[in-house]
Amino acid sequence: MKLRRAPIESLTVDDLLFAVSWSRRRRTIGISVAREGGLRVLAPAGVPARKLESAVRAKLPWVRRKLAELDALGPPPPRPRFVAGERLPYLGRTYRLTLVDAAEMPGGPVALRRGRFELARGLDGEARGAFVRWYAEHARARLGARVAHFAPLVGATPAGVVVRDLGTRRWGVCDGRTRIVSFHWELVLQPPEIVDYVVVHELAHLHEPNHGPRFWRRVTVVMPDWKRRRAALSSRGHRHTI
Numbered sequence: 001m002k003l004r005r006a007p008i009e010s011l012t013v014d015d016l017l018f019a020v021s022w023s024r025r026r027r028t029i030g031i032s033v034a035r036e037g038g039l040r041v042l043a044p045a046g047v048p049a050r051k052l053e054s055a056v057r058a059k060l061p062w063v064r065r066k067l068a069e070l071d072a073l074g075p076p077p078p079r080p081r082f083v084a085g086e087r088l089p090y091l092g093r094t095y096r097l098t099l100v101d102a103a104e105m106p107g108g109p110v111a112l113r114r115g116r117f118e119l120a121r122g123l124d125g126e127a128r129g130a131f132v133r134w135y136a137e138h139a140r141a142r143l144g145a146r147v148a149h150f151a152p153l154v155g156a157t158p159a160g161v162v163v164r165d166l167g168t169r170r171w172g173v174c175d176g177r178t179r180i181v182s183f184h185w186e187l188v189l190q191p192p193e194i195v196d197y198v199v200v201h202e203l204a205h206l207h208e209p210n211h212g213p214r215f216w217r218r219v220t221v222v223m224p225d226w227k228r229r230r231a232a233l234s235s236r237g238h239r240h241t242i
């Protein structure tokens, strides 16, 4: 009987350490570079370590370029503490936070009123959760409306629009099988023109799953200045993680 070695969990190529995630569903070797997630190799189950290493080596210039881009972004902003006077983002702007007695807030513990964010006093550790719920609720309304606006222009109507947490690397996902488009709730922290770019991008995926020339032609018809918007999105990164 042959002894099977356990699959490796990490891989060092030159001076770079990659965590290895094995997947039975993957067909191709992928690499991801994330500010918080670090370097990761996504590997189809059963690929030999030597093959993995040579695939990573071939992509090293790209990995180094990505790392330099992340360096240029600088460290992520400090997480908000939800104290009075702090500025919190919404649709590309920031609004000063004031604390209000819960009795004066019938609509819930978070509100955006007269150019200020209001937060019910005394929430302490629950403040972030209350804000995330507020953002997700507004993301649902905003993205639902923008999808309804752009769907006829792109010529593709999704079966549903979902807002959820998509982690630190993705703003939107299009499932070609269920035809459901999903968006990160954090998208509503970005300016409206960036929100719209992600909407058009995901709707175009209903026609074209890949980022080939046909995909970008579709995007261009609806949004000729998508390149500027995409550049703005990547330069902002996930800078407003709350």
Ligand SMILES: [Zn+2]
Pocket (backbone or CB within 6 Å): 201, 205, 211
């Ligand atoms: Zn895409």
